[in-house]
Amino acid sequence: MLVRPMRPDDLGAVEAITDEAFHDLSVRTTIADLPSPSRRSPEKSATWRRRAAHLVRHDPGGCWVAEDDTGLLGISLSSRRDGLWALSSYAVTLRAQGKGVGTAVLDAALGHSQGCLRGMIASSPDPRAARRYRLAGFTLHPTMTFTGRVERATLPVVERVRDGSATDFDLCDSVDRQVRGSAHSVDHAMIAAECRLVVTDHTTGRGYCYVQPGGGPYLLAATNRRTAQRLLWESLAAAGEDSIDVDFVTAAQEWAVDVALTARLSVYNLKYLALRNMKPPMPYLPSGFFL
Ligand SMILES: CC(C)(COP(=O)(O)OP(=O)(O)OC[C@H]1O[C@@H](n2cnc3c(N)ncnc32)[C@H](O)[C@@H]1OP(=O)(O)O)[C@@H](O)C(=O)NCCC(=O)NCCS
Known part of the structure; x- marks a missing residue:
């Protein structure tokens, strides 16, 4: 081989x-x-x-x-x-x-x-993968997956969130550095080509979320929980009749647990966020691919 x-x-x-x-x-x-x-x-x-x-x-x-x-x-x-x-x-x-x-x-x-020093993996439920990650020095944080149809009657009016563009990538990088200690830099343009970017840039908080084409968050980071909740609601509002997922939610993200349960999504526990030399960033929802 x-x-x-x-x-x-x-x-x-x-x-x-x-x-x-x-x-x-x-x-x-x-x-x-x-x-x-x-x-x-x-x-x-x-x-x-x-x-x-x-x-x-x-x-x-x-x-x-x-x-x-x-x-x-x-x-x-x-x-x-x-x-x-x-x-x-x-x-x-x-x-x-x-x-x-x-x-x-x-x-x-x-x-x-x-x-x-730091490392991040969105781990599948495969026990062979989890074994490899732990043996490489990663801490396995169990995560929740929320899934189902968003009950539209639960959607609140979302304020202070607007559509973003390439001119907001510096804002995204600065929120990334504050929340998870490193920017996504060149990855933003790649993700924005597939997902809609929404941002909040306000004195009370800053953050961004990439919304999946069928609704739901792909990647979300914010400087405080309230801003993160608004961005998550905006991503849920984009969902239609099809089932969506909110994935890789550690127990540290109760702000997201509360939103997902209010929207009447079902919660399951399957995967891990595997981290090395860092705690789960918060408020933060990683993407599976760009983390
Ligand atoms: C995860 C994956 C990439 C690992 O590759 P692999 O070639 O199967 O892995 P290896 O044979 O090198 O190692 C597997 C380890 O798990 C152990 N193992 C096998 N079955 C196991 C089980 N049911 N429970 C726990 N450990 C198990 C093996 O003994 C080995 O550990 P060891 O070398 O310390 O003895 C592969 O199994 C895979 O493609 N899985 C599906 C996709 C996936 O989940 N990818 C991970 C994405 S986060």
Whole structure:
């Protein structure tokens, strides 16, 4: 088996491995009253490949594949921003799982964390992933996933929130640094290409939220709880009749728990926010990919 840096021409096969591995995992860990897991749509696959290409471009030392003469076996994608290392994706093809491939590609990505004290991973419920993260020195913070249809009658009138644009990325970076000690910098433009940005820039508080195309937050940071709640409500107001998720909510984010329960979403406990040398940032809802 060879472990080597990921190349742009790997991205088709890399995306296919992650789709297969995460679909298999969701079938194995599914909760009876949730909708059955489905494969990524062609649109979602294309979004995934664009995000991965962005990391291969900006963090070539953080993106790795393992291969043998049958093809790609495993992948890891990670980034380094302002002294924070983050793992964006990590998967091994089904036939090769449980044989040490995951350990090898994670070790390669962790090489990119040299010089970064702090680390962040949005961990799946796979016990093999959780084991690897703890053995790499991460603390596993259990997280809640809220899911369901937003009950529209619960939506409040949201004040002090406006649509954002590229001119707000400095504001986003400054809120990032205050809340989680490091900016998303080049990632903002990438996320804004897929999600609507809403911001609050007021004397009483500042913050931002990327709203998923179908509603619900993709990534949210704010300087205080009240501002964070307004931004979260704005993201929930964008939801239609379809089910949405508010994911990776640690117990530190009770401001979000209260909003999600008021909107009558159902709460489940499945995943982890794995952190190294840092406490859960607050008020903060990480994205799974850009953290
Ligand atoms: C998570 C994943 C990438 C790990 O890759 P892998 O090649 O299977 O991992 P490895 O074989 O290197 O290591 C797995 C470890 O878990 C252990 N393990 C296996 N089954 C386990 C179980 N049910 N419970 C706990 N530990 C288990 C193995 O013994 C091994 O630990 P050890 O080397 O200390 O003995 C891979 O299993 C996968 O693709 N899972 C689905 C996608 C996913 O959840 N990705 C993580 C995203 S956050």
